[in-house]
Amino acid sequence: MTVRRPILALLLALALSAAALPAAASAKLKPCPSSGSGCTLARVAAETGIFVGTAISNQATATEKADITANFNAVTSENAFKWSEMSKTAGATDFTTTDRLVAWARAKKLRLRAHTLFWHRIQNAPWLKAELAASPNPSARLRQLIAERTAKVVGRYRGKVAIWDVINEPLALFGAGYDTEDSSVTPKNIFYTTLGESYIADAFGLAHKADPKAKLFLNELLWDSRIGDPKSDALLALVARLKKARVPIDGVGIQAHAMLGTSSPWFPSSTPSLKRYIDALGKLGVKVEITELDVRLPLLADQPNPLAAQAAVYRRVASACAQARACSGLTVWGQRDSYSWLDSYSLTSATAPNSPLLLDAGGKRKLAYQAVAAGLLERRR
Numbered sequence: 001m002t003v004r005r006p007i008l009a010l011l012l013a014l015a016l017s018a019a020a021l022p023a024a025a026s027a028k029l030k031p032c033p034s035s036g037s038g039c040t041l042a043r044v045a046a047e048t049g050i051f052v053g054t055a056i057s058n059q060a061t062a063t064e065k066a067d068i069t070a071n072f073n074a075v076t077s078e079n080a081f082k083w084s085e086m087s088k089t090a091g092a093t094d095f096t097t098t099d100r101l102v103a104w105a106r107a108k109k110l111r112l113r114a115h116t117l118f119w120h121r122i123q124n125a126p127w128l129k130a131e132l133a134a135s136p137n138p139s140a141r142l143r144q145l146i147a148e149r150t151a152k153v154v155g156r157y158r159g160k161v162a163i164w165d166v167i168n169e170p171l172a173l174f175g176a177g178y179d180t181e182d183s184s185v186t187p188k189n190i191f192y193t194t195l196g197e198s199y200i201a202d203a204f205g206l207a208h209k210a211d212p213k214a215k216l217f218l219n220e221l222l223w224d225s226r227i228g229d230p231k232s233d234a235l236l237a238l239v240a241r242l243k244k245a246r247v248p249i250d251g252v253g254i255q256a257h258a259m260l261g262t263s264s265p266w267f268p269s270s271t272p273s274l275k276r277y278i279d280a281l282g283k284l285g286v287k288v289e290i291t292e293l294d295v296r297l298p299l300l301a302d303q304p305n306p307l308a309a310q311a312a313v314y315r316r317v318a319s320a321c322a323q324a325r326a327c328s329g330l331t332v333w334g335q336r337d338s339y340s341w342l343d344s345y346s347l348t349s350a351t352a353p354n355s356p357l358l359l360d361a362g363g364k365r366k367l368a369y370q371a372v373a374a375g376l377l378e379r380r381r
């Protein structure tokens, strides 16, 4: 006992100092000015305890990687973990890209959010529909496929992925004319129509079993002025049902793409409305992260200073995150304006370049960058 105690104390001290690393490193530097200018978002993250992340593409160049390590302390896989990317044909799983990404993020000490296990829209497994159609028992087959993918993929990275987006966009879009969905909040996706809502609880339970330490999130698209509308209410109700059923869900991601501008003023109409919404989720016992923020500049073309208006939208979101205790992270969907998914996405490509990000095409910090820093620093006070 007496011999072991000093060893235990040493191990404890080492563990504590490792956990406190980012804060300790920044303590030697002058604190970030509250305007946010002159501070990287990685330092803001260390000062506030709010993770600041960015999406990393499968083809990230050396420049993109340098932008990431210079500015952020967290990454989300933009595409690598999606079922369509990992499995081109039934039964096959390719880990080449995800292995590389996991190793890189670990080497750079970046928190990794794996996005996503199950997403019906755009990047579902290309063979899934035919597989279920051919099966004598589609619901049993789908349950089996969900269990297999979860065990295989989450299990492989057990202890190496900090956060899993277990389910992405479970709710219907509630936007007429988008994809093939109508304007109802009832989900029409292949998981839901085959299994009902049970697929969500099942996937969370299986993911928890495969990696008990990973934080498990449900990620949902809320855009424009959707806070306070039926879709945001449906999300609260869904999370309440999951918590009541003791599903191991740790958090909710609010994607926050400000991309369609279907209503004005658009997402989020105000800092208090988003803060209230995050607080409401927090009361249900989950953490919240803003997971895919980008703000399309062409939507602000009629403003006297579009870049300042864009910064103001970013600021509203960052302030809400800082003010709402449950908010533990903010991630933007890319680094430089020269590469954004919005420039090739069917609904938004016509207005390319959409310039929705924090660094301009030359890598210079935009007003929006300082705005995010200043907004998040409100947590410090």
Ligand code: XIL
Binding pocket: 078, 079, 122, 168, 221, 255, 292, 341
């Ligand atoms: C996007 C990627 O950025 C693109 O590269 C891909 O072609 C389509 O998907 N909501 C999500 C993300 O949850 O996975 C999407 O990412 C953007 C919308």
